[in-house]
Amino acid sequence: MTPQEIVQILDDHEAWLTRGSGGSRANLSREVLSGYTLSKANLRSAKLSGTDLSRAILIGADLRESDLFCAKLDGADLKSANLENADLRGASLRNVNLNGANLRGIDLRGGSLMFGTEDEDGRNEGPANNEEGADLSNSAMQNSLLNNANMAGCNLSGVNLKGANLTGADLSGCILADTDMSGANLEGANLQGALMDNTVLKHANLNGANVKNCDLGAANLTGANMTRDEDDVPQEIRDVLNQHYVWVREDGGRGERAILVNADLNHMDFAGVNLSGADLHGSNLEGANLSETLLVMSDLSGTNMKGANLTEAVLEGINFGNANLEEANLTKARICPVDLKDQKGNPTGRMWPANLSGVKLKSAQLSNADLRGANLSSADLSGADLTGTDLTGCNMTDTIVEMKQLDIAKTDGD
Numbered sequence: 182m183t184p185q186e187i188v189q190i191l192d193d194h195e196a197w198l199t200r201g202s203g204g205s206r207a208n209l210s211r212e213v214l215s216g217y218t219l220s221k222a223n224l225r226s227a228k229l230s231g232t233d234l235s236r237a238i239l240i241g242a243d244l245r246e247s248d249l250f251c252a253k254l255d256g257a258d259l260k261s262a263n264l265e266n267a268d269l270r271g272a273s274l275r276n277v278n279l280n281g282a283n284l285r286g287i288d289l290r291g292g293s294l295m296f297g298t299e300d301e302d303g304r305n306e307g308p309a310n311n312e313e314g315a316d317l318s319n320s321a322m323q324n325s326l327l328n329n330a331n332m333a334g335c336n337l338s339g340v341n342l343k344g345a346n347l348t349g350a351d352l353s354g355c356i357l358a359d360t361d362m363s364g365a366n367l368e369g370a371n372l373q374g375a376l377m378d379n380t381v382l383k384h385a386n387l388n389g390a391n392v393k394n395c396d397l398g399a400a401n402l403t404g405a406n407m408t409r410d411e412d413d414v415p416q417e418i419r420d421v422l423n424q425h426y427v428w429v430r431e432d433g434g435r436g437e438r439a440i441l442v443n444a445d446l447n448h449m450d451f452a453g454v455n456l457s458g459a460d461l462h463g464s465n466l467e468g469a470n471l472s473e474t475l476l477v478m479s480d481l482s483g484t485n486m487k488g489a490n491l492t493e494a495v496l497e498g499i500n501f502g503n504a505n506l507e508e509a510n511l512t513k514a515r516i517c518p519v520d521l522k523d524q525k526g527n528p529t530g531r532m533w534p535a536n537l538s539g540v541k542l543k544s545a546q547l548s549n550a551d552l553r554g555a556n557l558s559s560a561d562l563s564g565a566d567l568t569g570t571d572l573t574g575c576n577m578t579d580t581i582v583e584m585k586q587l588d589i590a591k592t593d594g595d
Contacts, residue, residue: 182212187219195223210248269315277320280341284325289315289332318356333371353391387448397447398465404488404508408450408470418444429455432526452490462500477519478533496535503539510546517553517571562586 196204207227218238225243230250234257242262249264251271258278266286315332319339329349338358345365353371358378362385369389380400387407418441427436439459446461448468457477465485472492482502492512498519518532534554544564554574562582567590574593 182209182214187214187217191222191224194227198223198225215253272315274315274317274320277317279320279322279325282322282325284322284327284330286328287330287332289317289330289335291315291334398445402448402468405448405468407448407468418446425456425459426454429457447485482536498533498535500536501540502536504537505541506545507541507543508545509542511550512546512548514547514550516555517551 190207190209193203193205194207197206198204207224209232210228211231213233214237215233215235216237217234219242220238220240221242222239223243224247225245227244227247229244229252230248231252232249233253235253236256237254237258239257239259239262242259244267245263245265247264247267249267249269249272252269253273254277255273255275256277257274259282260278261281262279263283264287265283267284267288269287269289271291272289316336317340318336320337321341322345323341324344325342325346327345327347327350330347331351332355333351334354335352336356337352337360338356340360342360342362342365345362347362347365347367347370349369350367351371352367352375353373355372355375357375357380359380361381363381363383364385365382366386367382367390368386370387371391372395373391374394375392377395377397377400382400382402382405384404385402385406387405390407392407421437421439421441424437425439428438430436439456439461441459441461441464443463443465444461445465446469447465448470449466450470451474452470453473455475456479457475458479459476460480461484462480462482463484464481466481466489467485468488469486470490471494472490474491474494476494476496476499478498479496480500481504482500484501484504486509487505487507489506489509491514492510494511494514496514496516499516501516516535516537518534520528521531521533523529532554534556535552536556537552537560538556538558540557540560542560542562542565545562546566547562547570548566548568549570551571552575553571555572556576557572557580558576558578560577560580562580565582565586567582567586570590572587572590572592
């Protein structure tokens with residue numbers, strides 16, 4: 182197809198869009214347009230199914246509601262293009278530049294385009310087949326708009342999705358190996374069954390996202406905003422937690438104390454829950470929401486609680502020995518001694534302090550927390566905010582802490 186023919190088709194299409202006389206909808210299906218420059222072209226609602234647009238320059242092009250079913254766009258430059266509600270089922274978009282593109286409502290599911298093998302006009306030979314979902318591997322999609330996009334089954338391995346808006350997007354079954362989604366907004370997105378291998382989700386918003394059947398242990402979730410409810414954990418863990426709630430409510434008369442050693446509870450939402458007396462030692466609670474949670478006399482020794490939210494949690498007499506609480510938020514948490522009770526529930530007058538020996542609290546937020554009498558021997562408090570923290574009576578043998586931190590805390594010398 183000659184450049185003159187392309188220009189005429191675009192002119193006729195423009196007239197068709199404006200309902201002018203002599204206009205006709207652009208039909209470039211199965212054409213070979215590899216390497217063509219079509220920057221800012223108005224191809225809204227154009228027929229481009231099976232078209233070879235590999236390495237084409239489509240910067241700022243208007244492709245809204247266009248039919249790109251099984252199109253080949255490998256290596257194309259679609260920077261700042263508008264693809265809102267475009268049909269890209271079965272398309273191949275490897276190594277594509279989609280930075281800043283508008284991809285709201287696009288359909289990137291699998292698809293198969295069948296047509297004959299005759300190629301007298303230089304058109305693609307068929308069939309075009311990508312049943313598993315569009316292939317976008319190694320593409321650049323930084324800051325792209327993908328709200329409510331249907332990307333089920335897509336190959337997004339190695340894709341740069343930093344800062345992308347993926348709210349409500351369907352990413353179920355996607356391949357997300359080595360995908361960088363740092364700072365992306367995935368609120369309400371469907372990630373069920375997605376393959377996460379070295380996926381970067383640093384500081385991403387995953388509130389309300391469906392992460393069932395995802396191995397989050399293989400992803401980098403540092404600073405991610407995410408909580409999971411109990412429906413996202415195995416039934417056997419839910420059963421243990423339910424029995425523990427009964428045990429607490431009935432003062433041990435019914436139910437059973439929760440014993441969840443080395444359990445995967447990362448990013449779980451336990452806000453306001455009573456987990457007092459639970460044995461969770463060695464478990465993964467990274468990023469979990471434990472704000473205002475009751476964990477009196479609970480065993481969380483050796484747990485990974487990096488980035489966990491423990492604001493205003495009641496942690497009296499807790500065992501945090503050798504736990505990782507780096508970057509955790511313990512603002513106004515009560516980590517003071519608990520008054521032990523006898524078998525009849527009467528106070529004994531014997532106080533049991535919290536154990537934080539060997540705990541990692543690097544860059545943790547401890548402002549106005551109550552740690553009176555806690556054992557902080559060999560604890561690492563480097564970079565922690567101790568503004569107004571009550572450290573009266575604490576054992577700080579070999580504790581790693583700077584004097585300027587202690588100057589803004591409450592200590593025995595005050």
